[in-house]
Amino acid sequence: MKRLALILFLALAGPASAQMLGFDEALAQYQKGNFIAAKQIADDFASKNDPRAYLMLGTMAQKGLGVEVDLKQAQVWFQKGAEAGDVDNQFALAMLLLTGTGKKPLVLEGAPWLQKAAEAGNVKAQYNLGLYYAGIYGTQSDWDNAAKWFKAAADKDNPRGQYNLALLYLDGKGVPQDQIKAAELFSKAAVQGLPEAALEYGVQVYRGEGVQADPVTAVKWLLVAAQHGNPVAMNRIARVLALGVPGVEKDPIEAMKWNFLAKQAGRGDVELDSATERADPTLVAQAKQRAAEFKATPDPTAE
Amino acid sequence: MAQRYFLMAPATGDYFACAKAACAAGDCASIVVNEQITIEQVRGLQELGLAVLIADCEPRIVSRLKADGLHLTKAEHNLLDLRMSLPKDAMIGLDCGTSRHNAMEAAEQGADYVGFHQKAQTTGEPLVKWWNELAEIPAVPLDVVSPAEAIILAKHADFIRPSDEMWQSAEAATQIIMELNAKLK
Numbered sequence: 316m317k318r319l320a321l322i323l324f325l326a327l328a329g330p331a332s333a334q335m336l337g338f339d340e341a342l343a344q345y346q347k348g349n350f351i352a353a354k355q356i357a358d359d360f361a362s363k364n365d366p367r368a369y370l371m372l373g374t375m376a377q378k379g380l381g382v383e384v385d386l387k388q389a390q391v392w393f394q395k396g397a398e399a400g401d402v403d404n405q406f407a408l409a410m411l412l413l414t415g416t417g418k419k420p421l422v423l424e425g426a427p428w429l430q431k432a433a434e435a436g437n438v439k440a441q442y443n444l445g446l447y448y449a450g451i452y453g454t455q456s457d458w459d460n461a462a463k464w465f466k467a468a469a470d471k472d473n474p475r476g477q478y479n480l481a482l483l484y485l486d487g488k489g490v491p492q493d494q495i496k497a498a499e500l501f502s503k504a505a506v507q508g509l510p511e512a513a514l515e516y517g518v519q520v521y522r523g524e525g526v527q528a529d530p531v532t533a534v535k536w537l538l539v540a541a542q543h544g545n546p547v548a549m550n551r552i553a554r555v556l557a558l559g560v561p562g563v564e565k566d567p568i569e570a571m572k573w574n575f576l577a578k579q580a581g582r583g584d585v586e587l588d589s590a591t592e593r594a595d596p597t598l599v600a601q602a603k604q605r606a607a608e609f610k611a612t613p614d615p616t617a618e
Numbered sequence: 619m620a621q622r623y624f625l626m627a628p629a630t631g632d633y634f635a636c637a638k639a640a641c642a643a644g645d646c647a648s649i650v651v652n653e654q655i656t657i658e659q660v661r662g663l664q665e666l667g668l669a670v671l672i673a674d675c676e677p678r679i680v681s682r683l684k685a686d687g688l689h690l691t692k693a694e695h696n697l698l699d700l701r702m703s704l705p706k707d708a709m710i711g712l713d714c715g716t717s718r719h720n721a722m723e724a725a726e727q728g729a730d731y732v733g734f735h736q737k738a739q740t741t742g743e744p745l746v747k748w749w750n751e752l753a754e755i756p757a758v759p760l761d762v763v764s765p766a767e768a769i770i771l772a773k774h775a776d777f778i779r780p781s782d783e784m785w786q787s788a789e790a791a792t793q794i795i796m797e798l799n800a801k802l803k
Contacts, residue, residue, distance in 0.1 A: 446702070449702050450698060450728070451698050451699060451702065452698070453726070453727065453728065456701060456706075458706065479702060482702060482703055485681060486681055486704075486705045486706055488705075488706045515678070518678075547676050
């Protein structure tokens, strides 16, 4: 009898010791990819209404980490956290609803949560609320509000917020048209490594739009975007190197290399192709070799 | 219902004189051109009253050229994503070939028109007829049509694409548009 009592005591002590581990241990297990262990701890914290646990369990259900993908269950977890006022859960819930838990995205249900999280100062929510107002989720574009929220994110140095606000400045959507402001914002996002921004800034510098024209600097930025595998940048850099610009020498092999890569990425160029056909076959072979060895640099701003 | 003409510029050559003649001869709504066009050429076409649509380019190029929209021939983009990089009020159209699915999806994503290839369709009612009974945005039959074919299509379509012979000379353009005008009256 005593023995049985001891076993019972140990069994009951099990969850209690997990709890003593603290939520950091759940995070550590999660980051190591030990989702079963992470879930055990998180379940315990969830039973005590800890929003961090809701977020973790919801994310696991959403992405199928350690459990089957179950978007409805993910929604249940995020909703608990969101209603408790936790901003991260509000953002997660909003994005889940906006992209859809079933056949159709639940845009109208998701937007108010995004608004709440954005107003509470969550940068990702601010940027995504900008996209929502731009009409990315199929609602009528509201450029004034799009600009407002991209600006909120841009002011906190969010590169995508800066990039999108710059696009609005170029077209005068929700803000007065202003190439100088656009160039400033593109350059800020480009410095942070956003490939699209490097491309746009490179093009603006090349054309002298909103910034002093400078082919050498332009090529530098186009090359950054091309190294990240941006097909348009690959095409532009191929053109620049095929023709040469002031301060930048022609480089037929590199031009052909970038044209091969751009074409693979879906951005063919009839003129450059025909130049390749006329080129010295040994140079073409070298260009092909270099293209085969090319490895795109990952986007450092990717989430 | 009066039909308007939907022009598809040839890939090369100077087509401005032909476009000008066509606009003088009939009600031409828009012209699809490729991205090699210059900003001055775009403005010239716009001054004729045409909406200038750039075929299959990066959305930023529409903005740089100050064109009126983007004409896509591949259904690989989410049209909603493109809105961000296009000028305000830019039109987006998608050439859907014979795909009803692509057309429905494009309309859902806010396309301003869908294009169909009527002649590639071998069975069933004309796609533009089916489309017009179902959707609000216009369908453009993108095949070139003879005046005889235009009469059949005119019952169902808001736009007609004239024969490519119109790009041979300004006189040819005038003649072809006049012939269509007469048949469609």
